[in-house]
Structure formats: structure tokens, C-alpha cells
Amino acid sequence: MRIAIAGGTGLLGGLVVDEATARGHHGVVLARSRGVDLTTGAGLDEAxxxxxxxxxxxxxATLKAEASTAFFEAVTRTxxxxxxxxxxxxxxxxSIVGVDRAPFDYYAGKRAQERLIEASTVPWTILRATQFHEFAGQIHATAAVGPVHLAPRMRTQPIAAREVASRLVDLAESPARGGYVELAGPREESLVDMVRRWARATGHRGPIPAVPLPGRLGRAQRDGTLLPGDAAEIGEETFADWLRRTTG
Ligand SMILES: NC(=O)c1ccc[n+]([C@@H]2O[C@H](COP(=O)([O-])OP(=O)(O)OC[C@H]3O[C@@H](n4cnc5c(N)ncnc54)[C@H](OP(=O)(O)O)[C@@H]3O)[C@@H](O)[C@H]2O)c1
Incomplete structure (x- = not known):
């Protein structure tokens, strides 16, 4: 089957393209670097x-509600x-587990994306996944003040990105559900612990203090708002297994 992967050059998108190809599908990548701009529609009909x-x-890449909403609305409409x-x-x-509950600015855009899909005439399925194991390295790279890397306190049940990619291809192969599927990793982790273990495994030295983020946002990170519900599908690879596989 011919499957178009919007964002197929990204972290998750590359894994989706690999998985679709391995199953014998033809993956068509929709991305600006491949001549398709989904905010304007340039190149889309041909692709x-x-x-x-x-x-x-x-x-x-934004943490602002306005920019996130403008992007996801434009791309989804187009x-x-x-x-x-x-x-x-x-x-x-x-999408992301907890996107309808947690008051993060970036999530405003993801929820706007979900609403447009719900209202669409195109049959749809939305997969809400928890944070990827890769999140540990992303936080290490971005949450830093000068040379000091910080680890936000957060409860999460992370999942291997490649398992998310595989589930997305399953869903593209089956009839649309007109509903949501939740997917999480096999065990709850502390983000602080994940960031520290990732840093150790990749040779980064120095202390990594744990920081509670202030306000409603920080509370949602710490109180389990981002954990999956009872009906969630559970993946196989733990953070420890993923860390071993990707860092040796
Ligand atoms: N990180 C997590 O823990 C997590 C958890 C659950 C769900 N998610 C979701 O996973 C999704 C993918 O995240 P990611 O980290 O894989 O993203 P990423 O690596 O930043 O990749 C983004 C992709 O979007 C494409 N893109 C951006 N603007 C575009 C435009 N105007 N037109 C066409 N393509 C455009 C980029 O290609 P070009 O630059 O070439 O255009 C790239 O292929 C996101 O929707 C995120 O909300 C993430």
C-alpha cells in the first residue's frame, strides 16, 4: 500500500518510514525538505x-501555545x-497521553489538531502515546542553565519510539476507528532518574539537580496527569533495555 508519512524525516517519522518499508509498503514522505510544505499545501496534491x-x-519546535496552535491547525487543515x-x-x-488534561502550552496545539481531526470527513484514528525514551536525551540537551543540566521532576511511563512507529503503521493498515488508542511503555519512571541515567550512559559528567517546575504545569508533571489510563496498550521495551540497546 502507498502510505504518506507527514513529518517522515523527523525522529518518529524516520522510524515510521523504516517500519512501513520493512512491511512492503511504499512510504511517501511529506516534509518541506522533500518539497511539500503542509502549512501552505505546496506540493501536496502531487504527493x-x-x-x-x-x-x-x-x-x-516551540513551547508557546500560540505558535503550537497555529502550526498544528495549519498543517492539519491543509x-x-x-x-x-x-x-x-x-x-x-x-498525539500525546494527557494532552486533554495537562495545561502545557505546547499541548494546546496538539489538542487543536485532535479537534480538527474529530470534525473531519476523512475517517481517522488518533494514537496518543506517552513520552518517548528519547525524551531523556532531549531534556538533557535543552534543560540547561550554562553548564548545569537540570532534570524536571515528572512521572512518566515512557515508550520506545520504534514501538510507537510500529503501532502507527498497524493503524494505517486497518480500518479507521474514529477514536483514540493510548499507548505507553511497560513501567513508570521518574524523568529525573531517566535524564541522569542517560547522561551517565553517554559519558556526560557533572551533577544534574532535580527541579520541580512551578505552578499548575509543574503539578501536572508530578501528580500523574501524564500517566496512561487503565485501557492503554502497553509496549515491551523498558527504558533500561532501550538505554542498553542504543548506547551499548
Ligand atoms: N517527544 C515525545 O515524547 C512525544 C510523545 C508523544 C507524541 N509526540 C508527537 O510526535 C510527533 C513527532 O515528533 P518528532 O519529535 O518525531 O518530530 P521532529 O523530529 O521534530 O520532526 C518533525 C517533522 O515535521 C516536518 N515538518 C515540520 N514543519 C513542516 C511543514 N510546514 N510541512 C511539512 N513537514 C513539516 C519536519 O520536516 P521538514 O523540517 O523537512 O519540513 C520533520 O519531518 C509530534 O507531533 C509530537 O507531538 C512526541
Whole structure:
């Protein structure tokens, strides 16, 4: 089957392309670097020719609600309109567990994306995943004040990105559910512990103090708001196994 992967050059998108290809599908990458801009629609109609399902794993690097909402609304509107024109009957999007509960500015954009999909005439499935194991390294790289790396206190049940990619391809292969699927890793972890273990495993030295983020945002990180519900599907690879596999 021809599957279009919006954001197919990104962290998750690259894994989705690999998984789809390994299963014998033809992956069509929709990304600016491949000549398709999903905020304007440039190049989209040509790219969607012959496509049967679309997986959306685009992203924008922002922590601001306005920028996140503007991006996800523009991309989702453009993509769904193109899918309608092309007669595509399966739209699979990746969202985040807790996006409807936690007051993070970035999540405003993800929730706006979900709402547009819910209202669309294109049959859809949304996979809400927890944080990826890779989140530990991302936090280590970005949460730093000068030479000091900080580890925010947060309860999370992280999942291997490649298991998320595999589940997205499963969903693209099956009829649209018109609903949500939750996916989380096999065990709850402390983000502080994950960041410290990742830093040790990759040869970073120096103390990594734990910091509680202030306000409602920090509370949502610490009180379990981001943990999956009872009906969530549970993946296999633990953070420890992932760390061993990726860092040796
Ligand atoms: N990180 C987590 O723990 C986590 C957990 C659950 C869900 N998610 C979700 O996973 C998704 C993917 O995240 P990621 O970290 O894999 O993203 P990423 O590595 O930043 O990749 C973003 C992708 O979006 C594409 N893109 C950006 N702007 C575009 C535009 N205007 N038109 C077309 N393509 C565009 C980029 O390609 P070009 O730059 O070439 O355009 C790239 O392929 C996000 O929606 C995120 O919310 C993340």
C-alpha cells in the first residue's frame, strides 16, 4: 500500500518510514525538505496521488501555545483538505497521553489538531502515546542553565519510539476507528532518574539537580496527569533495555 508519512524525516517519522518499508509498503514522505510544505499545501496534491493512508507525525519546535496552535491547525487543515480531494479514507495522527488534561502550552496545539481531526470527513484514528525514551536525551540537551543540566521532576511511563512507529503503521493498515488508542511503555519512571541515567550512559559528567517546575504545569508533571489510563496498550521495551540497546 502507498502510505504518506507527514513529518517522515523527523525522529518518529524516520522510524515510521523504516517500519512501513520493512512491511512492503511504499512510504511517501511529506516534509518541506522533500518539497511539500503542509502549512501552505505546496506540493501536496502531487504527493498524495495513489496514496491510501496518511500518518501525521509532523512537529514544531516551540513551547508557546500560540505558535503550537497555529502550526498544528495549519498543517492539519491543509492535510485533511488534501486527503478529501484525493479520496483518502484513513488518517492516522500521533498525539500525546494527557494532552486533554495537562495545561502545557505546547499541548494546546496538539489538542487543536485532535479537534480538527474529530470534525473531519476523512475517517481517522488518533494514537496518543506517552513520552518517548528519547525524551531523556532531549531534556538533557535543552534543560540547561550554562553548564548545569537540570532534570524536571515528572512521572512518566515512557515508550520506545520504534514501538510507537510500529503501532502507527498497524493503524494505517486497518480500518479507521474514529477514536483514540493510548499507548505507553511497560513501567513508570521518574524523568529525573531517566535524564541522569542517560547522561551517565553517554559519558556526560557533572551533577544534574532535580527541579520541580512551578505552578499548575509543574503539578501536572508530578501528580500523574501524564500517566496512561487503565485501557492503554502497553509496549515491551523498558527504558533500561532501550538505554542498553542504543548506547551499548
Ligand atoms: N517527544 C515525545 O515524547 C512525544 C510523545 C508523544 C507524541 N509526540 C508527537 O510526535 C510527533 C513527532 O515528533 P518528532 O519529535 O518525531 O518530530 P521532529 O523530529 O521534530 O520532526 C518533525 C517533522 O515535521 C516536518 N515538518 C515540520 N514543519 C513542516 C511543514 N510546514 N510541512 C511539512 N513537514 C513539516 C519536519 O520536516 P521538514 O523540517 O523537512 O519540513 C520533520 O519531518 C509530534 O507531533 C509530537 O507531538 C512526541
Amino acid at each position: 498524495l496521488q495513489g496514496v491510501e493512508a496518511v500518518i501525521d507525525v509532523t512537529n514544531v 492535510l485533511l483538505a488534501g486527503e478529501e480531494r484525493a479520496g483518502i479514507r484513513r488518517h492516522v495522527a500521533l
